[in-house]
Amino acid sequence: MAVEIAADIRKGNIIEYTDGQLYVVLKAESFRPGKGTPTTTIDMRRISDGIKISNTYKTSDKVERAYVEEVDHSYLYMEGENYVFMNSANYEQVVVPAAMLGDSAHYLQENMTVILQMFNGEAVSLTLPARITAEIVETEPVVKGQTASGSYKPAKLDNGARIMVPAHIGVGTRVIVNTEDGSYMERAKD
Structure with missing residues:
Protein backbone atom coordinates (compact mmCIF):
# COMPACT_ATOMS: atom_id res chain seq x y z
CA MET A 1 0.00 0.00 0.00
CA ALA A 66 -3.88 0.04 -2.74
CA TYR A 67 -1.27 -1.32 -5.12
CA VAL A 68 -3.06 -2.52 -8.22
CA GLU A 69 -1.57 -3.85 -11.40
CA GLU A 70 -2.80 -2.12 -14.55
CA VAL A 71 -3.11 -4.54 -17.46
CA ASP A 72 -4.26 -3.85 -21.04
CA HIS A 73 -7.24 -5.96 -22.09
CA SER A 74 -9.38 -6.05 -25.23
CA TYR A 75 -13.17 -6.04 -24.95
CA LEU A 76 -14.61 -9.16 -26.58
CA TYR A 77 -18.35 -9.49 -25.89
CA MET A 78 -21.19 -9.33 -23.38
CA GLU A 79 -22.31 -12.59 -21.77
CA GLY A 80 -25.53 -12.25 -19.75
CA GLU A 81 -24.87 -9.62 -17.07
CA ASN A 82 -21.09 -9.80 -17.50
CA TYR A 83 -18.53 -8.43 -19.92
CA VAL A 84 -15.66 -10.57 -21.24
CA PHE A 85 -12.18 -9.10 -21.79
CA MET A 86 -8.99 -10.73 -23.06
CA ASN A 87 -5.49 -10.04 -21.75
CA SER A 88 -3.48 -8.76 -24.73
CA ALA A 89 -0.24 -10.39 -23.52
CA ASN A 90 -1.26 -13.94 -22.52
CA TYR A 91 -4.75 -14.26 -24.11
CA GLU A 92 -6.45 -15.13 -20.78
CA GLN A 93 -10.08 -14.10 -20.56
CA VAL A 94 -11.44 -12.09 -17.63
CA VAL A 95 -15.15 -11.80 -16.81
CA VAL A 96 -16.20 -8.44 -15.35
CA PRO A 97 -19.64 -7.89 -13.77
CA ALA A 98 -21.81 -5.17 -15.29
CA ALA A 99 -22.05 -3.41 -11.90
CA MET A 100 -18.33 -2.59 -12.07
CA LEU A 101 -18.76 -0.69 -15.34
CA GLY A 102 -21.96 1.14 -14.47
CA ASP A 103 -22.81 3.82 -17.04
CA SER A 104 -19.42 3.37 -18.73
CA ALA A 105 -20.72 0.18 -20.37
CA HIS A 106 -22.35 2.27 -23.12
CA TYR A 107 -18.94 3.32 -24.39
CA LEU A 108 -17.51 -0.18 -24.83
CA GLN A 109 -16.82 -1.02 -28.46
CA GLU A 110 -15.75 -4.36 -29.90
CA ASN A 111 -11.95 -4.90 -29.71
CA MET A 112 -11.52 -1.68 -27.69
CA THR A 113 -8.39 -1.68 -25.53
CA VAL A 114 -9.13 -0.84 -21.89
CA ILE A 115 -7.03 -0.92 -18.74
CA LEU A 116 -8.18 -3.33 -16.04
CA GLN A 117 -6.89 -2.69 -12.54
CA MET A 118 -6.10 -6.09 -11.00
CA PHE A 119 -5.74 -6.74 -7.25
CA ASN A 120 -4.66 -10.25 -6.21
CA GLY A 121 -5.64 -11.58 -9.65
CA GLU A 122 -9.15 -10.10 -9.54
CA ALA A 123 -10.39 -7.22 -11.70
CA VAL A 124 -11.41 -4.40 -9.36
CA SER A 125 -11.76 -1.42 -11.69
CA LEU A 126 -11.73 -0.51 -15.36
CA THR A 127 -10.42 2.54 -17.23
CA LEU A 128 -11.79 3.33 -20.69
CA PRO A 129 -9.94 5.33 -23.35
CA ALA A 130 -10.51 9.05 -22.83
CA ARG A 131 -12.42 9.43 -26.12
CA ILE A 132 -14.47 7.27 -28.45
CA THR A 133 -15.97 7.84 -31.88
CA ALA A 134 -19.68 7.10 -32.31
CA GLU A 135 -22.41 7.85 -34.83
CA ILE A 136 -25.56 9.90 -34.18
CA VAL A 137 -28.62 7.73 -34.90
CA GLU A 138 -31.38 9.96 -33.56
CA THR A 139 -31.68 13.71 -33.04
CA GLU A 140 -33.83 16.68 -33.97
CA PRO A 141 -33.46 17.86 -37.58
CA VAL A 142 -30.81 20.44 -38.44
CA VAL A 143 -32.17 23.98 -38.64
CA LYS A 144 -30.87 25.80 -41.71
CA GLY A 145 -28.48 28.61 -40.81
CA GLN A 146 -27.80 27.21 -37.34
CA THR A 147 -24.13 27.49 -36.38
CA ALA A 148 -22.03 26.11 -33.55
CA SER A 149 -23.33 28.61 -31.03
CA GLY A 150 -24.10 27.83 -27.42
CA SER A 151 -27.32 25.94 -28.15
CA TYR A 152 -27.34 22.16 -27.74
CA LYS A 153 -29.93 19.48 -28.46
CA PRO A 154 -30.29 15.87 -27.27
CA ALA A 155 -29.00 13.05 -29.48
CA LYS A 156 -28.81 9.27 -29.30
CA LEU A 157 -25.62 7.44 -30.32
CA ASP A 158 -25.32 4.07 -32.08
CA ASN A 159 -24.20 2.56 -28.75
CA GLY A 160 -27.44 3.63 -27.00
CA ALA A 161 -25.91 6.49 -24.99
CA ARG A 162 -27.61 9.88 -24.96
CA ILE A 163 -25.57 13.08 -25.18
CA MET A 164 -26.06 16.76 -25.94
CA VAL A 165 -24.71 17.98 -29.31
CA PRO A 166 -24.56 21.37 -31.05
CA ALA A 167 -27.64 22.29 -33.11
CA HIS A 168 -25.82 21.88 -36.47
CA ILE A 169 -25.11 18.15 -35.91
CA GLY A 170 -27.48 15.78 -37.74
CA VAL A 171 -28.26 12.07 -37.97
CA GLY A 172 -25.40 10.03 -39.47
CA THR A 173 -22.67 12.38 -38.22
CA ARG A 174 -19.74 10.69 -36.49
CA VAL A 175 -18.73 12.51 -33.31
CA ILE A 176 -16.02 12.17 -30.66
CA VAL A 177 -17.35 11.71 -27.12
CA ASN A 178 -15.53 12.15 -23.80
CA THR A 179 -16.00 8.83 -21.95
CA GLU A 180 -15.42 10.37 -18.51
CA ASP A 181 -18.47 12.63 -18.50
CA GLY A 182 -20.31 11.65 -21.71
CA SER A 183 -19.93 15.07 -23.31
CA TYR A 184 -19.65 15.94 -27.01
CA MET A 185 -16.10 17.00 -27.95
CA GLU A 186 -16.04 17.49 -31.73
CA ARG A 187 -16.98 16.03 -35.09
CA ALA A 188 -14.91 13.02 -36.12
CA LYS A 189 -12.47 13.77 -38.92
CA ASP A 190 -12.86 10.37 -40.65
Missing part, protein backbone atom coordinates in the same frame (compact mmCIF):
# COMPACT_ATOMS: atom_id res chain seq x y z
CA ALA A 2 1.14 3.50 -0.78
CA VAL A 3 0.24 6.54 1.32
CA GLU A 4 -0.85 9.66 -0.57
CA ILE A 5 -2.39 12.94 0.46
CA ALA A 6 -6.13 13.26 -0.22
CA ALA A 7 -5.62 16.04 -2.79
CA ASP A 8 -3.71 13.60 -5.07
CA ILE A 9 -6.50 10.99 -5.22
CA ARG A 10 -8.17 10.78 -8.66
CA LYS A 11 -11.15 9.01 -10.23
CA GLY A 12 -10.39 5.32 -10.78
CA ASN A 13 -7.84 5.04 -7.94
CA ILE A 14 -8.24 2.11 -5.57
CA ILE A 15 -7.91 3.01 -1.89
CA GLU A 16 -7.98 1.03 1.34
CA TYR A 17 -10.43 2.69 3.69
CA THR A 18 -10.24 2.63 7.50
CA ASP A 19 -12.52 -0.47 7.60
CA GLY A 20 -9.85 -2.49 5.75
CA GLN A 21 -11.98 -2.80 2.59
CA LEU A 22 -10.98 -1.75 -0.93
CA TYR A 23 -12.88 1.11 -2.58
CA VAL A 24 -12.75 2.49 -6.11
CA VAL A 25 -12.87 6.29 -6.36
CA LEU A 26 -15.85 7.50 -8.42
CA LYS A 27 -15.24 11.23 -7.99
CA ALA A 28 -12.71 13.37 -6.15
CA GLU A 29 -13.18 17.13 -5.83
CA SER A 30 -10.94 19.58 -4.00
CA PHE A 31 -12.38 22.76 -2.50
CA ARG A 32 -10.09 25.63 -1.59
CA PRO A 33 -11.98 28.41 0.18
CA GLY A 34 -10.55 31.89 0.59
CA LYS A 35 -10.38 31.38 4.34
CA GLY A 36 -10.35 28.11 6.19
CA THR A 37 -8.97 24.67 5.48
CA PRO A 38 -8.94 23.27 1.94
CA THR A 39 -10.84 19.98 1.70
CA THR A 40 -11.20 17.06 -0.71
CA THR A 41 -14.49 15.19 -1.04
CA ILE A 42 -14.12 11.63 -2.31
CA ASP A 43 -17.09 9.60 -3.55
CA MET A 44 -16.23 5.90 -3.63
CA ARG A 45 -17.75 2.46 -4.10
CA ARG A 46 -16.81 -0.58 -2.02
CA ILE A 47 -15.53 -3.25 -4.40
CA SER A 48 -16.83 -6.24 -2.42
CA ASP A 49 -20.53 -5.30 -2.39
CA GLY A 50 -20.96 -2.05 -4.36
CA ILE A 51 -22.02 0.18 -1.44
CA LYS A 52 -21.25 3.85 -2.16
CA ILE A 53 -19.96 6.30 0.43
CA SER A 54 -18.75 9.86 0.42
CA ASN A 55 -16.07 11.22 2.73
CA THR A 56 -14.48 14.64 3.19
CA TYR A 57 -10.80 14.97 4.10
CA LYS A 58 -8.44 17.86 4.67
CA THR A 59 -6.32 18.03 1.51
CA SER A 60 -3.24 17.14 3.56
CA ASP A 61 -4.80 14.03 5.21
CA LYS A 62 -3.11 10.72 4.39
CA VAL A 63 -5.03 8.07 2.42
CA GLU A 64 -3.90 4.46 1.87
CA ARG A 65 -3.81 3.76 -1.85
